[in-house]
Amino acid sequence: MRAPHGIALAAIGASAGGVEALLRILGDLPPRFRLPIVVVLHLPDERTSHLAELFGQRLALTVHEATAGEPILPGHLYFAPPGYHLLVEADQSLSLSCEGPVLFSRPSIDVLLDSAAHAYRERLAAMLLTGASADGAAGLAKAGALGGFTAVQDPASAKVATMPAAALALWQPDRVLDLPGLHRLLIELDETSIC
Amino acid sequence: MDSETPHGGNLEIELRLLVEAIYLKYSHDFRDYSLASLRRRVLHALTQLDCATVSALQERVLHDPHTFSRLLQILTIPVSEMFRDPSYFLALRQHVVPVLRTYPSIKVWVAGCSTGEEVYSLAILLREEGLLERTILYATDINPQSLERARAGIFATAQLADYSASYQAAGGTRSLSDYYTAAYGGALFDRSLCENIIFADHSLATDSVFSETHLISCRNVLIYFNKKLQDRAFGLFHESLCRRGFLGLGSKETLDFSSHAKDFEALVRPERIFRKR
Numbered sequence: 122m123r124a125p126h127g128i129a130l131a132a133i134g135a136s137a138g139g140v141e142a143l144l145r146i147l148g149d150l151p152p153r154f155r156l157p158i159v160v161v162l163h164l165p166d167e168r169t170s171h172l173a174e175l176f177g178q179r180l181a182l183t184v185h186e187a188t189a190g191e192p193i194l195p196g197h198l199y200f201a202p203p204g205y206h207l208l209v210e211a212d213q214s215l216s217l218s219c220e221g222p223v224l225f226s227r228p229s230i231d232v233l234l235d236s237a238a239h240a241y242r243e244r245l246a247a248m249l250l251t252g253a254s255a256d257g258a259a260g261l262a263k264a265g266a267l268g269g270f271t272a273v274q275d276p277a278s279a280k281v282a283t284m285p286a287a288a289l290a291l292w293q294p295d296r297v298l299d300l301p302g303l304h305r306l307l308i309e310l311d312e313t314s315i316c
Numbered sequence: 317m318d319s320e321t322p323h324g325g326n327l328e329i330e331l332r333l334l335v336e337a338i339y340l341k342y343s344h345d346f347r348d349y350s351l352a353s354l355r356r357r358v359l360h361a362l363t364q365l366d367c368a369t370v371s372a373l374q375e376r377v378l379h380d381p382h383t384f385s386r387l388l389q390i391l392t393i394p395v396s397e398m399f400r401d402p403s404y405f406l407a408l409r410q411h412v413v414p415v416l417r418t419y420p421s422i423k424v425w426v427a428g429c430s431t432g433e434e435v436y437s438l439a440i441l442l443r444e445e446g447l448l449e450r451t452i453l454y455a456t457d458i459n460p461q462s463l464e465r466a467r468a469g470i471f472a473t474a475q476l477a478d479y480s481a482s483y484q485a486a487g488g489t490r491s492l493s494d495y496y497t498a499a500y501g502g503a504l505f506d507r508s509l510c511e512n513i514i515f516a517d518h519s520l521a522t523d524s525v526f527s528e529t530h531l532i533s534c535r536n537v538l539i540y541f542n543k544k545l546q547d548r549a550f551g552l553f554h555e556s557l558c559r560r561g562f563l564g565l566g567s568k569e570t571l572d573f574s575s576h577a578k579d580f581e582a583l584v585r586p587e588r589i590f591r592k593r
Contacts, residue, residue: 189539189566190546190573202568208352210542216350217539217568219395220357236352239327 123295125270125306126313129244130193130209131156132237134230134260136163136252138280140175143250145300146307147180147198154181155195156311159215159237161207161228162200163252172200189217195316201228208236224256234260243268246310248303250274252284262292272296272306330370331355337374342384344458345521346391348545354391361390385461392459393540396433397475398492400535401567402485405441407587408531409487412562413445416530422451423529425556427520427549428537429455432466433479436495437486438533439509444489448512454527456518467515469505473498520549525556532557535588536566543573550576554592563590 135142139162147158164170170186177184182198185191191199193213201207206218206228223229234247234257247264249257251274265271271294276282278299288294296306331354335346346354358370365386367373376383399405416422424442426435435455442448457463471479476492483492496503518526520537532553538546553563554576563580565588571577580590 187568188572189569190543191570192573205539205568206353208350208356210350210352212542214543214573216352218353218356218393219536219539220353220393221395232356236356239325239355240352 123268123270125246125295125310127244128156128246128270128310128314129316130237130241131158131246131248131307131310132209132234132264133158133160133248133250134162134234134252134257134284135160135250136230136254136256136281136284138251139163142274142280142300143176144179146250146304147176147182149304150181150311151308152181154308154311155316156307156314157193157195157316158182158198159187159193159207159209159233160198160200161230161233163226163228163230163254163256164203170200170203176200187215187217189215191215201233203228206232208232209240210236211240213240224254226254226256230257231260235263238264238267238269241269244315245269246272248272248274249285249288250303251279251281253281254284255287257284258287258291261288261294265292265294270295270310272298272303274303275299327355327370330374331358334358334370334374334377337378338384341378343522344388345519348521348542349540350542353540357391357393361387364390388459389461392430392457392462394430394459394462394465396430397482398433398437398471398479399482399486400434401587402482404535404564404567404587404589405437405486407584407589408564409441409445411584411589412531413447415562416447417445419530420450422447422531423454423527424451425454425456425527425529425532427456427518427532427534427553429457429463429466429515430459431462432469432515433471434533434535435466435513436469436505436509437483439513440483440488440495441486443509448509451512453513454529455513455515458517458519460517463515463517467510469507469510470502471505473501473503476503520552521545525552527556528558529556529561530558531562531564533564535564536569538569539566547575550574550579554579557592559592561592563592564588565590
């Protein structure tokens, strides 16, 4: 188990129950919070999403829907746009793909975490929250295998346990926590980050 | 496969060698594609083509053109649909067509046309606006098999209901079924739509400008390019477009991070329609 320091990017995946879970862990972050965050949240298939507005109004972070080629900036939170995979590049920018769905999902959490793991390696913190799909489990395991810090919501505390349970079946993460625990972990990751 | 080196692991080295080999042997240039999705597609190809490592794939690609042809299908992601983002086509009707109408002859370039769904969508739009007969549509792609399918103009009937809904939302004035004949699971689109379409092999990575154009539609193609290659493509578009010509991009694409940002102004920003300054 590794210590949560030296992180430069947090990548988070969530599905069913994810809006509430994300608001819980991202709400009330300290104003000095700088660690950039990328998020894939599965939504019913819609062409437009209001996630950025919804979260932007409630969080101290600068919230965007990701644009192709966008640089990853401190203090910013990026959501994957509906209908596109979100990927992280080694030059600390974001890219998008219209490649087909993975595990019935586009955006796919596996695609995000796998690309972030290759791009950031031991500087990545990967988190998987509530959800009714196995998406994200392989990506979280890849993040861990490449030296990243990994955390999974305790399935007992999750609205839908399938997603965190699938991750735990594949990989023993550095932390298994409830939502208040993940909130505190994010603050710790930021305080010891290299941003 | 991910053992550490100063360059970030064997896989990164193998990927760079593979795209270099492809370039030297076949002149297809993937060297400035975004690494993250290129990696995904190459790893997918390993499974499809039954290769244990990227180096093994490289050896087969170098010695067997047929393997390269199959790899090209995987690397170029032929994913397309008709009237994708209907509001984009509606905005073209409302804001671009009135200007196109003032030209005696019109040239439109669909760059990275894949299997042709967008070219046929534009041809239908131009016909309904009474402009198709005086338009030449250049539909270009690097994948010869995609171009062949685009030329054939046969699309799977499974998607027609979605396409039809998108066509209506895009401001279609008739019924999409007026434009195709459905048989045996395929919809053959009206051949008269293609009379003024020129399908051609063209690479935004290695080729130069071939014609002056009034409108360029290049959607969800540049998302696979790194910044350097995006800049090259924007440079080609700027050179090809006539004075005050139009450029349409994908709904999550932007010129903001490009060195050509100042060469274009947003005409309909939410629909990513730009105009040459």
